[in-house]
Amino acid sequence: MPHVADKSQDIDQKLSCPICKCSYFSKSQALLSTSWATLSGWDWANPNADIYQCSQCSFLLWFCPVTEEEAEEEVDLGGPKLTCTLCGETRFWTRQTLLSTRSATFLHIDWLNPGADNYICTNCAQLLWFAQTENGEEGETFECAGHLLACPICQHKNFWTRKVLLSDKTGTFFGVDWASPTADIFVCTNCTHILWFA
Numbered sequence: 001m002p003h004v005a006d007k008s009q010d011i012d013q014k015l016s017c018p019i020c021k022c023s024y025f026s027k028s029q030a031l032l033s034t035s036w037a038t039l040s041g042w043d044w045a046n047p048n049a050d051i052y053q054c055s056q057c058s059f060l061l062w063f064c065p066v067t068e069e070e071a072e073e074e075v076d077l078g079g080p081k082l083t084c085t086l087c088g089e090t091r092f093w094t095r096q097t098l099l100s101t102r103s104a105t106f107l108h109i110d111w112l113n114p115g116a117d118n119y120i121c122t123n124c125a126q127l128l129w130f131a132q133t134e135n136g137e138e139g140e141t142f143e144c145a146g147h148l149l150a151c152p153i154c155q156h157k158n159f160w161t162r163k164v165l166l167s168d169k170t171g172t173f174f175g176v177d178w179a180s181p182t183a184d185i186f187v188c189t190n191c192t193h194i195l196w197f198a
């Protein structure tokens with residue numbers, strides 16, 4: 001799904017795509033309204049999340065500002081300490097995204113049940129997604145913008161993938177009018193890190 005970035009605005013030159021190293025992004029606001037947050041059980045969510053889409057490979061970077069009062073912690077994924085793929089920070093705000101059945105259905109991501117873990121970098125506010133469940137698939141390798149897709153967290157190269165159907169209503173709800181009706185989600189079979197592509 002080609003997406004033409006508007007290079008005249010909303011480009012953050014400091015960012016570099018963890019997948020393809022491209023530094024051009026289109027920025028969108030994900031308007032996490034109160035009602036949406038309630039619906040999804042994301043009562044922790046700030047009203048605003050920012051989504052940056054890589055102009056080259058369509059990788060989605062999520063950012064979610066969090067208040068300073070949140071407890072910081074280091075994240076143990078059973079391997080090396082979790083490190084932010086953008087800035088190298090090792091302290092994160094941790095949230096469980098409790099996807100209720102209703103909201104999971106709404107978002108058509110029932111495969112995510114019972115939920116996903118979100119780790120938000122305390123330095124740059126990048127929001128990293130992890131699936132809580134492993135589905136036992138060995139996964140496959142994928143190419144992305146000429147690169148063999150590798151997990152930015154653990155460098156593993158096998159993923160299982162799902163299409164997430166973002167309905168029109170959801171798209172409007174999110175304020176992501178750039179989004180195609182579907183997003184592709186790649187889940188690392190090693191560390192369960194979720195990569196989003198639009």
Ligand SMILES: [Zn+2]
Pocket residue numbers: 017018019020021022054055056057058059145
């Ligand atoms: Zn990219």
Ligand SMILES: [Zn+2]
Pocket residue numbers: 084085086087088089121122123124125126
């Ligand atoms: Zn960071």
Ligand SMILES: [Zn+2]
Pocket residue numbers: 151152153154155156188189190191192193
């Ligand atoms: Zn991984």
